[in-house]
Amino acid sequence: MRVSPDEMIFWQQGFLKLNATILFTWGLMLVLALGSKVITRTLSTGLKRSRWQNLLEIVVTGIQKQIEDVGLSQPQKYLGFLGTLFLFVAAASLGTVIPGYEPPTGSLSTTAALALCVFVAVPFFGIKEQGVGNYLKSYVQPTFIMLPFNIISELSRTLALAVRLFGNMMSGAMIIAILLTITPLILPDIMTVLGLLTGMVQAYIFSILAAVYIAAATRVRKPKSEPEANL
């Protein structure tokens, strides 16, 4: 039984391998990029607008509002990064309605790459917002003793992000594969529908957690501030 789409290899030359993960990721990138390009080519500011523009506006304003609710007062700055994370993970799990498709997020390589993006983006936005000194100072809050624990938490939450998404996607695909051998007709369909729901929830959680981490890193500290939620 295949644990991840990494083991489905289409083409191989030397150490270069073209497996299902890379291929489906390229496909998703193509669909997302071309789709937005085609839809935004004919944008209108008037009352009459196309259905696709309406759809994209709902998605973009929805993401913007969620980012703002987390505590980032200027969502425009983070919309590009967080919105891309959400759209990619959501599209990866929504694609399972196409037969023969395997979600690239069901491979640990993809989710580790996404988590590393968050791992780099958090200090990047933090330093951009409050400067190097202030950002580094946040590691010794509330006391100096907490320095190793803050660093460990930075690493462990990156691991948790990667393994959480991977585990959820992989378990969905594996349950469907096991059910196909036991009850081939109806039950796998129901589990696929359930997989669509968990995929959307995971996409939401992944981007919201990234937003929470960025919000915690960019918050400008006052001398006497109330204790903040440590997620």
Next chain:
Amino acid sequence: MDSTTMIALESTIIAVASIVIAGITTGFGCMGPALAEGRAVATALRSLAQQPDASATITRTLFVGLAMIESTAIYCFVVSMIVIFANPFWNHVIAQSAGK
């Protein structure tokens, strides 16, 4: 006892241990998060009934918290999947028997 029987015995022990441990890991790993998620949802429902206005905040915090709780169950699941499908000791035994 010759070495072929030895390897057969070894691989049987490893297979039995892997399957049993995978079952125990998933079983216990689901128990704790299930209790915790039940409590979290129950509390969230109670606060939703008391303060319907704060539903957006409560729901978002609930989802993030559930994801945190659920990741412990996912860790156990991933470990049991590794033990069953990508067991390093199993590969060692296969390599040994191939070297015969």
